[in-house]
Amino acid sequence: MMLMSLRYALLGLVAQEPSSGYDLLGRFKISLGQVWPATQSQIYTELTKLADAELIKVSDEGARGRKEYSITDDGLAQLQHWLTETMPKRVPRNEMLLRVFFLGLASRVQARAYLGAVDEEYTKVAQHLRTLGEAVDWDDSDLSVYGRMAMEWGERFAAMNQEWARWALEQIPERRA
Amino acid sequence: MMLMSLRYALLGLVAQEPSSGYDLLGRFKISLGQVWPATQSQIYTELTKLADAELIKVSDEGARGRKEYSITDDGLAQLQHWLTETMPKRVPRNEMLLRVFFLGLASRVQARAYLGAVDEEYTKVAQHLRTLGEAVDWDDSDLSVYGRMAMEWGERFAAMNQEWARWALEQIPERRA
DNA sequence: TCGTTCATGTAAGACGTTACATGATTGT
DNA sequence: ACAATCATGTAACGTCTTACATGAACGA
Secondary structure: OOOOHHHHHHHHHHHHOOEOHHHHHHHHHHOHHHOOOOOHHHHHHHHHHHHHOOOEEEEEEOHHHOEEEEEOHHHHHHHHHHHHHOOOOOOOOOHHHHHHHOHHHOOHHHHHHHHHHHHHHHHHHHHHHHHHHHHOOOOOOHHHHHHHHHHHHHHHHHHHHHHHHHHHHHHOOOOOO | OOOOHHHHHHHHHHHHOOEOHHHHHHHHHHOHHHOOOOOHHHHHHHHHHHHHOOOEEEEEEOHHHOEEEEEOHHHHHHHHHHHHHOOOOOOOOOHHHHHHHOHHHOOHHHHHHHHHHHHHHHHHHHHHHHHHHHHOOOOOOHHHHHHHHHHHHHHHHHHHHHHHHHHHHHOOOOOOO
């Protein structure tokens, strides 16, 4: 069984609101792209496939060749199946942790520098998310509720990484014991 | 600039200890694979490329066509550059969170079931990591120190996800307010 | 008119997964 | 003898990234 998460990401966005490829590109840039990145190339290619499979259909055509897609009944059914009947099975890749495995090949100073950089990085992410969260005015719509949930996860993830990085730094004494 | 994390994962493992493809496959299965999965096919293909690029070399040949690789000076230099001079730039994909974005398309009952399943899933992961951590006897070698660091990250990550899932459940009242 | 934004599409290549294929060695 | 394990390699296909290519419409 193939995974095709991008497929469901697009199906989900189109289900929330009929959109063109260009619209979707923007929505990936500002929100979804932090959770499931996709390039312009990928989006247009997948939209064509989705339309061929009749999971979405062109519901409107506008200026400059704009094609607005809407979800079909079939598409909605598949989306809901994915959402409620399946669970993620891929082990997520983590490049930051991959380096930790090999930190023994660098000096203590370098290892400490790395962990310090991780701490700093997530401090920035945390700040960025806080700013973003304050800029949005959340209401009690589904989009707000679940959007905030994703945002909260991001904040907790950033905090967890910071705390871990600081803890990890303490495991490597600056000078040999 | 290409990313090639698998390349560095293999370089790192070979640097820690000269290994055959088969050896590496085992090490991915028990530890690294939780952070950076790789299949048998990928490992053998990449080892050939690495040897062609002279970042590793065949240092021993054994029974059954076994080829043991060791890292070269060039390979070690590139590995250390990656380790100390570069930082991850990819946005990690998160299929679990992707679904959260679209939970508004399911019923409250289904949304709650999903978050409950996330909680359960990470409870299992947490237990598994605890068991694993107790089974290993950690010493004060680099491999132990940094291995434990990665393990600690996993435990904190699992705990964070559990706490988040429980918090998220509270955001969706069982009955309409 | 001229730069920016809107808008779509394709090609090449890197990276990842699944499946197929083969055979030697070891232990019972 | 036979099963399990050790050991390597390739093919096909799917997914992702980078780059190329084109042009209409809008606003200053």
